[in-house]
């Protein structure tokens with residue numbers, strides 16, 4: 001594999017190659033094609049969503065000798081120089097490390113000087129990190145920029161920008177990739193780069209990416225470098241199965257296996273919490289799950305079998321374990337203890353364990369009725385649990401609709 005990182009190698013070179021940001025692409029291409037591009041832009045959005053790439057494409061097309069329909073040709077000397085990072089027309093500044101007023105004054109002094117191309121483009125990254133005096137100096141220039149100068153301000157945190165700066169710029173917001181878009185992008189890159197990566201490894205990569213193309217491609221690179229079969233993938237489904245089956249041995253073996261593969265207990269705990277959270281969302285709000293839609297169906301099936309109360313209990317127990325791990329010399333012990341609590345509910349008498357058991361009993365009582373995701377609602381007429389859509393005369397106790405007091409200490 002080439003030494004160049006996948007993210008750099010598959011950086012979009014044209015607006016049409018920029019995935020998942022259609023609204024931004026449309027706005028920029030149209031304004032450039034119609035010759036009414038602005039002089040100051042604010043690109044905001046999470047890291048790895050294409051802000052800097054878009055700024056460079058904009059810089060390219062504004063200086064391209066042969067632009068077409070708002071796109072750069074990517075072949076002329078100017079386009080190639082921008083791609084190599086050697087163009088005299090494009091200046092990138094990381095505001096996080098050059099945040100003082102001197103760096104800004106220096107930039108402004110040079111901005112008024114001529115440039116070989118048609119436009120002098122300044123790309124200021126992490127612009128919310130500028131000091132107040134530096135921001136004030138920038139604002140003065142934004143109010144009356146030299147006619148050939150274009151500013152692109154990029155930030156992950158637009159709330160930290162002053163209203164005046166925001167009002168002087170055209171603000172374009174970049175969004176996280178949806179899981180389906182990211183899945184498609186990762187698969188395309190893997191195929192184009194000739195990487196042999198298994199489906200489960202792709203899923204793990206998309207998960208780790210959490211909506212960011214950059215993070216997903218870094219994860220893909222790690223997986224590809226370690227064989228591509230996702231051998232180090234942790235079977236998180238199996239963990240949920242062991243909670244359903246109340247099989248402590250199986251759950252502890254899964255943890256031991258993951259740790260022997262080099263997973264650190266904290267990261268593993270975070271992954272388990274994330275998985276349970278996705279399971280909970282797959283029942284309550286499937287649109288919010290960061291997984292490809294087919295996986296959401298599989299996960300929601302598993303999550304329904306465990307039940308909402310069990311999922312919440314798992315998130316709470318592992319969450320407290322994670323908090324305590326910050327001070328613990330041996331975090332694995334805390335993870336093991338939390339897992340024993342979750343897979344040996346009979347040994348547990350705290351209220352959330354009881355609620356989970358009641359909910360399970362209710363599901364068993366409701367013969368032939370698909371397992372309810374939530375504890376059964378109470379029929380106001382009879383004061384009894386409503387099972388299968390109608391009130392029955394049963395001895396089933398009415399369970400509260402959500403577990404309370406479930407802050408059991410995982411290390412007790």
Ligand SMILES: [Zn+2]
Nearest residue numbers: 064073076079
């Ligand atoms: Zn060109």
